[in-house]
Amino acid sequence: MTEASVGRKAAGREGMAYLESIPRNVVTVYIPLAIIVFVLLFPFYWMGITTLKTNEELYAYRGLKALWVYEPTFENIRHLLFETDYPRWVWNTMFVTVTATFLSLFCAVCAAYGIERLRYKGARTIGMLIFLAYLVPPSILFIPLSIMVFKLGIFDSNWALILTYPTILIPFCTWLLMGYFRSIPYELEECALIDGATRLQILTKIILPLSVPGLISAGIFAFTLSWNEFIYALTFISSAEKKTVPVGAVTELITFDVYNWGGLMAGALLGSLPVAILYSFFVEHYVSSMTGAVKE
Amino acid sequence: MATTTEAEQVTPVGEDSSWYERLKHNRNWLGFLFMVPAAAILLVFLAYPLGLGVWLGFTDVKVGRPGQFVGFDNYAWLLEDDVFWLSVFNTFLYTVVASIFKFAIGLWLAVLLNRHMPFKSFLRAIVLLPFIVPTVLSALAFWWIYDSQDSVISWTLIEMGLIERPIDFLGDPNNARASVIVANIWRGIPFVAITLLAGLQTISPSLYEAATIDGANEWQRFWRITLPLLTPIIAVVMTFSVLFTFTDFQLIWVMTRGGPINATHLMATLSYQRAIIGGSLGEGAAIATAMIPFLLAAILFSYFGLQRRKWQQGGVDD
Numbered sequence: 001m002t003e004a005s006v007g008r009k010a011a012g013r014e015g016m017a018y019l020e021s022i023p024r025n026v027v028t029v030y031i032p033l034a035i036i037v038f039v040l041l042f043p044f045y046w047m048g049i050t051t052l053k054t055n056e057e058l059y060a061y062r063g064l065k066a067l068w069v070y071e072p073t074f075e076n077i078r079h080l081l082f083e084t085d086y087p088r089w090v091w092n093t094m095f096v097t098v099t100a101t102f103l104s105l106f107c108a109v110c111a112a113y114g115i116e117r118l119r120y121k122g123a124r125t126i127g128m129l130i131f132l133a134y135l136v137p138p139s140i141l142f143i144p145l146s147i148m149v150f151k152l153g154i155f156d157s158n159w160a161l162i163l164t165y166p167t168i169l170i171p172f173c174t175w176l177l178m179g180y181f182r183s184i185p186y187e188l189e190e191c192a193l194i195d196g197a198t199r200l201q202i203l204t205k206i207i208l209p210l211s212v213p214g215l216i217s218a219g220i221f222a223f224t225l226s227w228n229e230f231i232y233a234l235t236f237i238s239s240a241e242k243k244t245v246p247v248g249a250v251t252e253l254i255t256f257d258v259y260n261w262g263g264l265m266a267g268a269l270l271g272s273l274p275v276a277i278l279y280s281f282f283v284e285h286y287v288s289s290m291t292g293a294v295k296e
Numbered sequence: 297m298a299t300t301t302e303a304e305q306v307t308p309v310g311e312d313s314s315w316y317e318r319l320k321h322n323r324n325w326l327g328f329l330f331m332v333p334a335a336a337i338l339l340v341f342l343a344y345p346l347g348l349g350v351w352l353g354f355t356d357v358k359v360g361r362p363g364q365f366v367g368f369d370n371y372a373w374l375l376e377d378d379v380f381w382l383s384v385f386n387t388f389l390y391t392v393v394a395s396i397f398k399f400a401i402g403l404w405l406a407v408l409l410n411r412h413m414p415f416k417s418f419l420r421a422i423v424l425l426p427f428i429v430p431t432v433l434s435a436l437a438f439w440w441i442y443d444s445q446d447s448v449i450s451w452t453l454i455e456m457g458l459i460e461r462p463i464d465f466l467g468d469p470n471n472a473r474a475s476v477i478v479a480n481i482w483r484g485i486p487f488v489a490i491t492l493l494a495g496l497q498t499i500s501p502s503l504y505e506a507a508t509i510d511g512a513n514e515w516q517r518f519w520r521i522t523l524p525l526l527t528p529i530i531a532v533v534m535t536f537s538v539l540f541t542f543t544d545f546q547l548i549w550v551m552t553r554g555g556p557i558n559a560t561h562l563m564a565t566l567s568y569q570r571a572i573i574g575g576s577l578g579e580g581a582a583i584a585t586a587m588i589p590f591l592l593a594a595i596l597f598s599y600f601g602l603q604r605r606k607w608q609q610g611g612v613d614d
Contacts, residue, residue: 111334120327137543291494
C-alpha cells in the first residue's frame with residue numbers, strides 16, 4: 001500500500017490519508033511505532049536468544065555481538081525437558097487450567113443466562129455484584145484462602161487451584177457472556193417457549209450455538225488468566241512435583257550459587273509458548289474479549 | 297438473591313398444576329437455580345475469604361496456631377512500622393508513575409495503530425504479546441536483562457561509550473524502583489493500547505473530516521475530538537490498570553522480592569512476606585486489608601466514569 005500511494009491522490013488510500021505525505025509519516029508514525037514495538041518485543045527476543053546459547057557463548061560476547069547466537073544449541077531445552085520436573089509442571093498447569101476454565105465456563109453460562117434472560121428479581125444487582133467480584137484482587141484473598149485451603153485438606157493439591165481460580169474467571173466470563181446473550185433476539189426464545197421447550201433446552205439448543213464466538217473468547221481469556229496465575233499457586237502448593245509452570249520456573253529453576261540463565265530462559269520461553277500459540281490462533285476472539293469486558 | 301418466598305408471588309400457571317410444573321415456569325425460582333453453581337463458588341471462595349481476611353486482620357493468628365481477637369493491635373503496630381509506610385509509599389509511587397506512562401504511551405500507540413498502514417492486524421497482534429505471556433516468565437527475562445554484571449542494556453551503553461561501568465539496576469534502591477516500574481509499564485502498555493484502540497475505532501471519521509475542513513490541525517483534532525470522545529473508555533481502562541498495578545505482586549516478587557533494603561516492597565509483597573514467609577498471618581491480613589479503602593476509591597471512580605458514559609451517549613442514568 002505504501003508504494004502504490006506515493007502520489008497524493010492515489011487510489012487505495014482511505015479517508016483523509018491523502019493529506020499526509022510519506023516522509024512526514026515516517027517521522028511521526030513509523031519511527032515511533034518501530035521503537036515501541038522493538039521495546040515490547042525485545043525481552044522475548046532476548047529470552048529466545050539466551051535459550052539457544054551455550055554457557056561459554058553467553059559470557060564470551062557482551063556488547064552488540066551478544067544480540068546474535070553463533071553456535072546455537074538445544075542443550076538448555078533438552079536439560080529442561082529431561083532432567084528437571086518441567087514436564088510435570090506443564091502437565092499440572094494444563095490440567096488445572098483446563099479444568100478451571102471449563103468449570104468457570106459452565107458456571108458463567110448458567111449465571112449469565114439467568115441474569116440476562118430469566119431476569120429474576122434483583123438480577124441487575126447480582127450482575128453488578130459479579131462485576132465487583134471481578135475487581136477483587138487475589139493479593140488480598142490469598143491469606144484467608146490459604147487458611148481455608150489448609151482446613152479443607154486440599155493444601156498442596158491441584159484441587160486447591162482448581163477451586164480458587166474460578167473466583168477470578170467466573171466474574172470475567174459471566175460479564176462477557178452477558179454481553180453476548182444480550183445481543184441474541186428475544187423472539188427466538190419466545191418461539192421456542194411457545195413450542196414447549198424448557199429453559200434448559202432453550203439454553204443448550206438456541207442460546208449456546210448462537211454464542212459460540214463469545215464462548216471461545218471467554219474460554220481463551222480464562223485459559224490465559226489461569227495459565228498465568230501466580231500468587232495462589234505460589235501460596236497453596238509446596239511440593240516441587242505439584243507446582244505450576246510459573247511457580248516452578250521461579251522457585252525451582254533459579255539456583256542461587258550459579259545463575260543458569262540459559263536454562264531459566266528456556267523455562268520462560270517454553271512456558272510462554274502454549275498461551276502464545278493459542279493466542280495466535282484466536283487473536284480476534286482474544287481482542288474482542290479484552291475490549292468487550294471494558295466496553296460493557 | 298431470589299428466594300422461594302419471592303417466587304410464590306409470581307405463579308403464571310394454573311392452581312391445579314403440580315409444584316414441579318409451577319417451579320419449572322417460575323422466573324425467580326429458575327433464576328435461583330441457574331445462579332447456584334456460580335454463586336456457590338463465589339460465596340465460598342471469594343466473599344467468605346474477603347470477610348475472613350478482614351477478621352484475620354484483627355487477630356494474632358500465626359501459621360499452625362489459632363489466634364485470638366486483638367482489636368486494632370495489628371494496625372497500631374503497623375502505624376509505627378517504617379517498613380509498612382515505606383511499602384505504602386512505594387505502592388503509590390509505583391501505581392502513579394506506571395499508570396501515567398502506561399496511559400501516555402498506550403494512548404500514543406493506540407493512535408498510531410489506528411491509522412491505515414500495511415500489516416496493521418499483524419502489528420496489533422504482536423503488540424499484545426507482553427500482556428498474554430505469563431507475567432512471571434517475562435519478569436524472569438527482565439531479571440536477566442537487569443543483571444548487575446551482564447545486563448544487555450549496560451553492555452550496549454558501554455559499547456556506545458555512554459557509561460563506563462555496568463548499571464546496578466536492581467541493587468540500588470532508586471534504580472530498582474525505576475527498573476520494576478519500567479517492567480510494569482512494559483507489561484501494561486498493550487492492554488491500555490488495544491482497549492483504547494477499540495474505543496478509537498468507534499469514533500466516526502466524518503468528525504475528523506468536518507474538523508479538517510474547518511481548518512483544525514492534527515493537535516486540535518486530537519484534543520477537541522479524540523480525547524473528549526475517548527474519556528469514558530479511558531476512565532474504565534485506567535481504573536482497571538490502576539487496580540491491577542496497585543495490587544501487583546508477581547513482577548516485584550520475581551525481580552527483587554521487595555529488596556534492596558525494602559525499597560521495592562509493595563503492600564501486596566510485604567503482606568506475603570509477613571504472612572507466608574514470616575508466618576504472621578494476622579499481620580499480613582491487616583496489610584492486605586489496608587489496601588481495601590484504596591481499591592474502593594478506585595472502584596467508585598470507575599462507577600462514576602461509567603455513569604458519565606451513559607449520559608454522554610444519550611442514555612439515561614439509572
